[in-house]
Amino acid sequence: KAGVTQTPRYLIKTRGQQVTLSCSPISGHRSVSWYQQTPGQGLQFLFEYFSETQRNKGNFPGRFSGRQFSNSRSEMNVSTLELGDSALYLCASSLSPGEDGYTFGSGTRLTVV
Amino acid sequence: GESVGLHLPTLSVQEGDNSIINCAYSNSASDYFIWYKQESGKGPQFIIDIRSNMDKRQGQRVTVLLNKTVKHLSLQIAATQPGDSAVYFCAENGSNDYKLSFGAGTTVTVRA
Numbered sequence: 001k002a003g004v005t006q007t008p009r010y011l012i013k014t015r016g017q018q019v020t021l022s023c024s025p026i027s028g029h030r031s032v033s034w035y036q037q038t039p040g041q042g043l044q045f046l047f048e049y050f051s052e053t054q055r056n057k058g059n060f061p062g063r064f065s066g067r068q069f070s071n072s073r074s075e076m077n078v079s080t081l082e083l084g085d086s087a088l089y090l091c092a093s094s095l096s097p098g099e100d101g102y103t104f105g106s107g108t109r110l111t112v113v
Numbered sequence: 114g115e116s117v118g119l120h121l122p123t124l125s126v127q128e129g130d131n132s133i134i135n136c137a138y139s140n141s142a143s144d145y146f147i148w149y150k151q152e153s154g155k156g157p158q159f160i161i162d163i164r165s166n167m168d169k170r171q172g173q174r175v176t177v178l179l180n181k182t183v184k185h186l187s188l189q190i191a192a193t194q195p196g197d198s199a200v201y202f203c204a205e206n207g208s209n210d211y212k213l214s215f216g217a218g219t220t221v222t223v224r225a
Contacts, residue, residue: 043215104156
């Protein structure tokens with residue numbers, strides 16, 4: 001059974017650019033959530049989607065956005081990149097949030113220069 | 114604010130000994146807890162979970178204890194092995210908020 005797939009694995013962008021990250025959940029999982037991991041702030045929740053609807057959003061500026069498609073695949077976008085956006089972005093999928101464990105992908109390492 | 118945190122940032126353990134990693138949480142409404150292991154260059158890997166209606170759950174070489182009275186969670190690893198060296202996170206899921214709140218993590222180093 002394939003796990004959570006995130007692409008790309010590594011990305012280098014320049015300040016002011018925008019970036020789109022992709023996440024394919026485990027087959028059958030309809031909940032997809034995104035987290036940002038940095039050495040200073042740890043793991044911070046970005047947003048969660050279920051059946052193409054955003055059900056919760058973390059405390060991040062509007063430059064961070066996401067969406068989910070009908071096949072449960074999800075993308076997140078960061079516009080007008082800042083140096084502080086450099087982080088590991090993790091996607092997690094779940095069959096039933098709060099009842100089953102969340103399975104994480106390996107993440108996308110974003111570096112903003 | 115509501116947060117989940119670990120008591121110690123680092124833990125050094127002799128190979129073969131048992132490890133205990135602690136976590137305190139403050140949200141009394143939390144009803145689902147998970148322990149994750151993260152190795153360098155990888156995403157968090159699910160270890161074991163426990164719901165608030167339980168106080169103990171066992172897996173293979175791991176045991177999670179939940180004390181709701183003092184809002185404390187612990188992970189016990191039996192016979193710690195070199196492959197157990199990693200960062201361990203506890204995470205809490207409040208009822209119907211569809212997100213995990215993570216603690217800061219404990220780095221476990223296993224000495225040969």
